Amino acid sequence: MTTAAPGAVGPLASPRPALEVTDLDVYYGRGRGRRQALSGVSLSVAPGETVGLIGETGSGKSTLARTVLGLVRAGAGSVRVAGEDVTGHGGRRWRALRRRGVVQYVFQDPLRSLDPDLTIEDSLTEPLLIQGTGRAEASARARALLDRVRLSEDLLERLPGELSGGQRQRVAVARALITGPELIILDEPVSALDSANRVQILEILKELRAGGVALLLISHDLGSVAGTADRVAVLYRGELVETGTARQVVGDPQHPYTRLLVGSAPTLRGASADRAEREALRALLHT
Amino acid sequence: MVRRVLALTSGRIAVAVLAVIALLAVLGPWLAPQDPLATSDNTLAAASGAHWLGTDHLGRDVFSRLLDGSRVSVLGSLEVALVALVVGAIPGILSVYLGRVFEWITLRLADTLVALPFLLFAVAVIALLGNGLTQAMVVTGALVSPLFYRVARAATLSVARSPYVEAALVAGASTGWIIRRHVRVKVLPPIAVALAQTIGVGFVIVSSLTFLGIGVQPPQPTWGGLLASDLGYLSHRPWGPVTPALLIMVTVWACNLLADAIRDVSGEAGRALVNDRKARANRLAKGRPVSAGGAR
Numbered sequence: 266m267t268t269a270a271p272g273a274v275g276p277l278a279s280p281r282p283a284l285e286v287t288d289l290d291v292y293y294g295r296g297r298g299r300r301q302a303l304s305g306v307s308l309s310v311a312p313g314e315t316v317g318l319i320g321e322t323g324s325g326k327s328t329l330a331r332t333v334l335g336l337v338r339a340g341a342g343s344v345r346v347a348g349e350d351v352t353g354h355g356g357r358r359w360r361a362l363r364r365r366g367v368v369q370y371v372f373q374d375p376l377r378s379l380d381p382d383l384t385i386e387d388s389l390t391e392p393l394l395i396q397g398t399g400r401a402e403a404s405a406r407a408r409a410l411l412d413r414v415r416l417s418e419d420l421l422e423r424l425p426g427e428l429s430g431g432q433r434q435r436v437a438v439a440r441a442l443i444t445g446p447e448l449i450i451l452d453e454p455v456s457a458l459d460s461a462n463r464v465q466i467l468e469i470l471k472e473l474r475a476g477g478v479a480l481l482l483i484s485h486d487l488g489s490v491a492g493t494a495d496r497v498a499v500l501y502r503g504e505l506v507e508t509g510t511a512r513q514v515v516g517d518p519q520h521p522y523t524r525l526l527v528g529s530a531p532t533l534r535g536a537s538a539d540r541a542e543r544e545a546l547r548a549l550l551h552t
Numbered sequence: 553m554v555r556r557v558l559a560l561t562s563g564r565i566a567v568a569v570l571a572v573i574a575l576l577a578v579l580g581p582w583l584a585p586q587d588p589l590a591t592s593d594n595t596l597a598a599a600s601g602a603h604w605l606g607t608d609h610l611g612r613d614v615f616s617r618l619l620d621g622s623r624v625s626v627l628g629s630l631e632v633a634l635v636a637l638v639v640g641a642i643p644g645i646l647s648v649y650l651g652r653v654f655e656w657i658t659l660r661l662a663d664t665l666v667a668l669p670f671l672l673f674a675v676a677v678i679a680l681l682g683n684g685l686t687q688a689m690v691v692t693g694a695l696v697s698p699l700f701y702r703v704a705r706a707a708t709l710s711v712a713r714s715p716y717v718e719a720a721l722v723a724g725a726s727t728g729w730i731i732r733r734h735v736r737v738k739v740l741p742p743i744a745v746a747l748a749q750t751i752g753v754g755f756v757i758v759s760s761l762t763f764l765g766i767g768v769q770p771p772q773p774t775w776g777g778l779l780a781s782d783l784g785y786l787s788h789r790p791w792g793p794v795t796p797a798l799l800i801m802v803t804v805w806a807c808n809l810l811a812d813a814i815r816d817v818s819g820e821a822g823r824a825l826v827n828d829r830k831a832r833a834n835r836l837a838k839g840r841p842v843s844a845g846g847a848r
Contacts, residue, residue, distance in 0.1 A: 334722050364724030378715040382737045388716075391733070392723035440719075 281348050282309040283448040283479030284333060284368075289342035291325070291332050291503075302328045303503045305342070312447060315470065315480040317494030317511065319487050319526060325503040326483045327373070330450045333481075334370055335359040347447045364396050366444025373452040375433035379425040385436055386421035392444050406443060414439040414469055431462030438469060448479045455489050467493050487526045491515050499523045501550075521549040553741065556817035563813035569806035576619060577626035584616035588773050596788045605795055609785050612771075614778070618795060621773035624762070625800075628689050629754025635693025636750055640700025641743050645735065647701075648708045649727050662698040670695035671760060678766055685758070685767035692757055696750055703746045707739040741818030745811045752807030759800050775800055 291303040303325045310316045320326045331337040333344055335354060343352045347367040354362065362368075369392075372378035379388045389410070390403035398406075411418055414435040425433055434454065441449050454470070455463040470493055474480060482490045490511075491497065497514040499507040499522065506520040518524045525546040557563035576583070585604075592611035599606045605614040640662075647655045673695055674688040681687045711717060717734050725733075761767045762776030770777070775796045782792030 336718065336721070360724050360726065362724075363722060366723070368722075370719070370722045372715045372719060374715060378719045380716040380734055383733075391720060391725075395720070395723050395725050395729060444723075 282311050282345070283314075283347055284308070284310040284481065285343075285345040286329070286333065287343045287345075289329070289332065289344065290340040291328055291337060292340045293328075301340075301503060303332070306500070306503075306505050307342075308498055308505065308508070310448065310479040310481050312479050313474055313477045314496070315474050315482060315494045317482045317484060317487075317490035317497040318500060319484055319490065319497060320500035321485055324500045326485075326500055327452060328503075329500070330370065330452060330481070330483055333450065334368065335363070366392060366396060367446055368448045368450070369441035369444065369446040371434075371437045371441050371449065371451040371454055374457075375430070375437040376425055378437060379433065379440075381425055384422055384424060385428070388425070389421070389436065389440050389443060392440065396444065407439070410439045410443055413442065413472070415465060431458055431465065434458060434462065434466055435469070438466065442473070446478065448481065449473070450481045450483065452483045453485070454482065456484060456486060463489070487515070499526065521546050525550065553744070553814070553818065557810070557813050560813050560816060562809050563817070566806045566810035566813055569802060570810065573622065573626060573803050573806070576622040578623075580619040580622045584613075584619040586613040586616045588612060588616040588620040589771050596785055598789075606789065606792070608778075608781055608792075610771075614782075614792070614795070617773035617778055618775070618799065621775050621778060622799075624685065624768060624772070625755060625758050625775045625803075628685050628758035628767075629751050631686065631689040632693045632696060632754035632757060633747055633750040635690050636696040636700050637743070637747055639694050640697030640702075641704040641739075644701040644704030645708045645731065645739060647705050648712050649731070658701065662701045665695050666698045668695055671757065674757070674761060675764075675766055683767065683769060685761070688761060688767050689754075689758070692754075696753065699750065700743065700746055703742045704739055707742045708735050711735050711738045741814060744814045744818075748807050748811035748814060752804040752811075755800060755804050755807070 286306055286308045289303055289306040290301065293300050293302050306325075306329060308316070308318075318326050318329065328337060332339050333346065335351060339352055343350060345351065346362065349362060351359070351362065379385075386404060386407060389407040390400070393403035393406060394400065407421070408418060416432060416435050416439065420428060420432060420436075425436070428436065438451075438454070451470070455466050458466065470480060470482070482494055484490045487497070494511050496508065497511045498505055499514065499520065501520070501522045507514060507518065507523045514523060515527055518527045528542060528546065558567065590612060592607065594603075594607055595609055595611040597603055597607040597611075603613050603615065605618065608614055608617070643658045647658045670692050674692045677691040678684070678688050711734055712730075717730055720730055720734060758767070758774070759776035759779065762774035763780045765777070765780065768774055768777065778796040779793050779800070782789065782796065785792060
């Protein structure tokens, strides 16, 4: 693993990271069909810190998120969420942790992550209702959140199919916020949005960071998270190949894959790699 | 969903026909103008003021027999459908959640039941337990249950793997919560379609069994039994089988019509229907065109 700066893997400054992943291995399948999806991944996110996890499709980004959320079992290594070691957790202990609402996940496709038969209000209040909060209080808290995500109250009675893509993404973020989580994992939060909605979502994320929430932004596009993330971790074929501050990774990429990413991102300053240079980097990666 | 079904013309027709059939089943024996079992010398008579649908070969009033026999036919078909629903749908939903062993056992059971010919099996059960429609219908219901098992399982599987169920899981939802809040709404429409179809199939099964004289003791009247007795005297009363056959046909048709209506108003299509109505209401309220439904 190439590290842009010594010690960059750890949080910027925190007594207890919101997320701490150490030497994580994840496998899919059994026997001969067993395939390693993550290998020796170590990563931590401090409260109030935003970490961008970058990688191409199939690199293991979503697998890492799903392992942190307990949807995929870890093969080796450890995962600590909000100070609690969750590596050996069974179904019941996972449910108890999730009910506390300390970790939330914003899915890649907000349309499919909202039940098409439930109104926006029902979807928003669901995490609170699961915790056992009364319907009236849950509804009041949902309404109080709407301002923060720039949504109007009349949307609450609508179905997800009646909202625009940007509105749905903000509903998904609001749903993640409603339990007051310490850590939010966002899977490609802006990749399907137009530039106006993208800016709005990124502004909301910056406000969250200022409020002390730890954010793990997953994306295939370095350009879309480099401006928001404090640190960037680059995942390639299941391994973290480079981590560092966003400035370090973009300004002085060490690993050939990161150089290729920086060179291919049209939105980044210094993304000047020409075609020949990109092909040379690709050739280097495949040797 | 009931309101949406009734908003469709086909749904209203189906519900109206089935309501009349249900009324016949409940009130039939009291509505019968004459004793359905009373014989007379006036055999194979044509329709008249005294006998609206004529008389059969023993001089019994056919109209009274049809009314009296509707209860057995309706109850029999409901029994088949309800037994199939309980035996099939509940394990179908649970097979997704109760682990691989339960899933494997229920799948193999469903495969086995599908392989058994239900009409022959019902005849065999009656031979074993004695001539009674109830036991025959319970067994037939169990044999038809794989339909509900498959429908409920397929609908549950598609919901269980959806991101919104994962979102609920991440929020700490239990299996019970997920079934109540997310799965039930999605599984009910296909089950309702299957239920309406099975009630129709149930009518055919009850009529087939009673046509063969199985399940009921003569002289108790049933629609299938009337059809059979009338068929024996076709040369004397060629119009005789028309009424019981028509009743069976219309009932089965109404069940299928209801199934189609439920399918048309549920799921994605149903939401589109509601969106269209909202858009139309908006247009009328504002007096100008508004795009339907919003972004998808």
